[in-house]
Amino acid sequence: MELRSLAEKLNQLEEEQNPVWGKMSAQHMVEHLTTTLLLATGKVKVAVYTPDKQLAQMRAFLMSDRALPRGVVSPAIGSELPALRNESYDLAFAEFWKEYDRFETYYKENPEGKHVNPAFGVLNYDEWKQFMKKHFTHHFTQFALLPE
Numbered sequence: 001m002e003l004r005s006l007a008e009k010l011n012q013l014e015e016e017q018n019p020v021w022g023k024m025s026a027q028h029m030v031e032h033l034t035t036t037l038l039l040a041t042g043k044v045k046v047a048v049y050t051p052d053k054q055l056a057q058m059r060a061f062l063m064s065d066r067a068l069p070r071g072v073v074s075p076a077i078g079s080e081l082p083a084l085r086n087e088s089y090d091l092a093f094a095e096f097w098k099e100y101d102r103f104e105t106y107y108k109e110n111p112e113g114k115h116v117n118p119a120f121g122v123l124n125y126d127e128w129k130q131f132m133k134k135h136f137t138h139h140f141t142q143f144a145l146l147p148e
Contacts, residue, residue, distance in 0.1 A: 030089070
């Protein structure tokens, strides 16, 4: 599925929708996905948490068809939910789409751009798109926007 078509599944999410698993609220999930878009364009900087000797294995997983497992914890965030940064779900939703469009524009204007993903290292546009597909699918499954 093309990334934009996948991202549009988010339009089916409702503010009060509960996850099938995990502890994120709908707004937490939307803001979390937005953060990854901010990382992908370098608007937010983060370190690589994966040891160098494990990066090749992690990147092989990234480029595979294997799904992110339930319960996976971002090394940059940890297991506790961060504070919400938007005053409402609607603002979080609008921020997501603003940053999604910015992501696409950024890489059209900067086709050689590369930015750090905390688990997978420095990624280019195609690698970020692959990450976004895995990551969006993971969370859209969490909220029953996609079947398991």
